[in-house]
Amino acid sequence: MTPDILARSRRPGFSDLRGRSSHSIPARLRSPLLVAIAIVVGTVGWSGHVLALPIAITFPALWAQSPSRVVAGMVAAGYFLAASRGLPQGVANFYAADLWPGLLLWIAASVAFVVVHTVLWGRRREEGRSGRRALRYLAAMALMGVPPFGITGWAHPLTAAGVLCPGWGWWGLAGTATGLAMMTSRFWPAAVLALAGIWLWSAATWTQSDLPQGWKRVDLEYGPRLGREASIDLHRDLIATVRVQAGDGTRFVVLPESALGFWTPTVARLWQKGLRGLHVTVVAGAAIIDPQGYDNVLVAVSATEAHILYRERMPVPVSMWQPWRAWIGQDGGARANLFANPVVELSGTSIAPLICYEQLIVWPALQSMLHSPDIIVATGNGWWTAGTSIVDIQRASATAWAKLFSVPIVAAFNI
Structure with missing residues (x-):
């Protein structure tokens, strides 16, 4: 090809249809x-x-x-x-x-x-x-x-x-x-x-995982009442629900995030009294409040004892976790415990807890898996997700991590 032809081939009018069309x-x-x-x-x-x-x-x-x-x-x-x-x-x-x-x-x-x-x-x-x-x-x-x-x-x-x-x-x-x-x-x-x-x-x-022996979960449909209403009637309803689930070798019953509302000595005594005669421990969500803010937690309560089991590592940003408050000298908001308590012990069982938002991100699950837990306990209070697939995504994510590491999972949600 001569230089003149080569030059003309580079002009916009040159008929290289292949170059234009493809x-x-x-x-x-x-x-x-x-x-x-x-x-x-x-x-x-x-x-x-x-x-x-x-x-x-x-x-x-x-x-x-x-x-x-x-x-x-x-x-x-x-x-x-x-x-x-x-x-x-x-x-x-x-x-x-x-x-x-x-x-x-x-x-x-x-x-x-x-x-x-x-x-x-x-x-x-x-x-x-x-x-x-x-x-x-x-x-x-x-x-x-x-x-x-x-x-x-x-x-x-x-x-x-x-x-x-x-x-x-x-x-x-x-x-x-x-x-x-x-x-x-x-x-x-x-x-x-x-x-x-x-x-x-x-x-x-693919097969669905069975609940581990001795564990039961309770999904609720209390809507925004759960975590916002502190009435004795609500607690009595929940205690009655647990009593129905007890039996047949059940040792642990898992309730959703925020199920027990604000955790106080009075609430603890109410639940211990309500569980008398049962050889069962309830694992449920609650909130621990102090002048600086609050912790979103899981508590373990039975007829004989009650204690905080787990403090959430990563609450929902903005709606719960508000770190800018501390930057401007204000109190309030949920604390992020980040890398604390990746596993907890309950009656000789090693538990990897995942509360709500922790099921949507990666590091809480993987950090817990480093400690080879016996079971994953996933809870959520998803009433606010009505009309969306957020709770389904939380369940799917938690299930995927459980399947990857062959760890049984117990998940309880409120909608």
């Missing part, structure tokens, strides 16, 4: 298509069905295929906002307000996820540089798994390990992390096929 139009569609697929992945993967969790493993591939840092951020935003879509309605229910506060909190909560994935995104030319893009994603995954970014680390794709590798424990977690990293490399089609095959096999052999 590159320019798809290039314009590529970015919105990636964002749209990310929204679908976030919506379906985090629908509240535990077997749907592995759909989230496609997010790293969408992120890695983004043509620019801006598009990578949009892909991350689409995925996260779709996965957490129930938040605006939940906030509106909780505060009996319109959707605007919830929408603002929804967008604010996505900031950490979007910023981490935007900053750590790398161009495709880095593919061949010793897996640099895979390392970038592993770094993003790790940052979104632990504080401070992990405080809003919802919809973490690593949660799918419980479905992909049930019973594999830490090896399953490592294998899933490796698969997620491979999704960002040029080998992503092979990774998709391998993970899809594992997913189908797992789904075909």
Whole structure:
């Protein structure tokens, strides 16, 4: 080809139809298509069905295929906002307000996820540089798994390990992390096929876990009364419910988060009196208040004793945990105990407690699993999630962690 012909071939009017039809139009569609697929992945993967969790493993591939840092951020935003879509309605229910506060909190909560994935995104030319893009994603995954970014680390794709590798424990977690990293490399089609095959096999052999012997859970439908109403009649109703569940070898009965309201010596005596004649211990949610704020806790109460069993490590940010109060010299809000009491002992049984929000993020479950607990006790007070799938997502996440480590789980929720 002569220089003159070569020069003319580079002009806009040169008739290279192949270049125009197969590159320019798809290039314009590529970015919105990636964002749209990310929204679908976030919506379906985090629908509240535990077997749907592995759909989230496609997010790293969408992120890695983004043509620019801006598009990578949009892909991350689409995925996260779709996965957490129930938040605006939940906030509106909780505060009996319109959707605007919830929408603002929804967008604010996505900031950490979007910023981490935007900053750590790398161009495709880095593919061949010793897996640099895979390392970038592993770094993003790790940052979104632990504080401070992990405080809003919802919809973490690593949660799918419980479905992909049930019973594999830490090896399953490592294998899933490796698969997620491979999704960002040029080998992503092979990774998709391998993970899809594992997913189908797992789904075909999936079984629901039975309650451990001697344990019973009680789901309630008390709505906003639970945790807000302190009447003796409510406590007597709950005691009567426990007495119905006792028997047939039952040693422990689990009630939802906030079931006992404000925990005081008077409430403790009421429950101990109500449980007389039963050889059963009730594990239930309550709140311990002091002048500086409060702890969201689980208590253990029987006919002979009552004590605080667990203090929540990560309360719900904003509605419960309000660290800015201390920064401006004010009291109030729930305390975040972060890495405290990952497991607790009850009658010789090692328990990994997960209260409400702790079921949506990564580090509380993994920190507890480091101590090889005998059982997971998951509780929640989800009346404010009416019209959303938040409680279903909490159940699915807790179930996935229990399946991954082959630990039995007892979950009790109020709706």
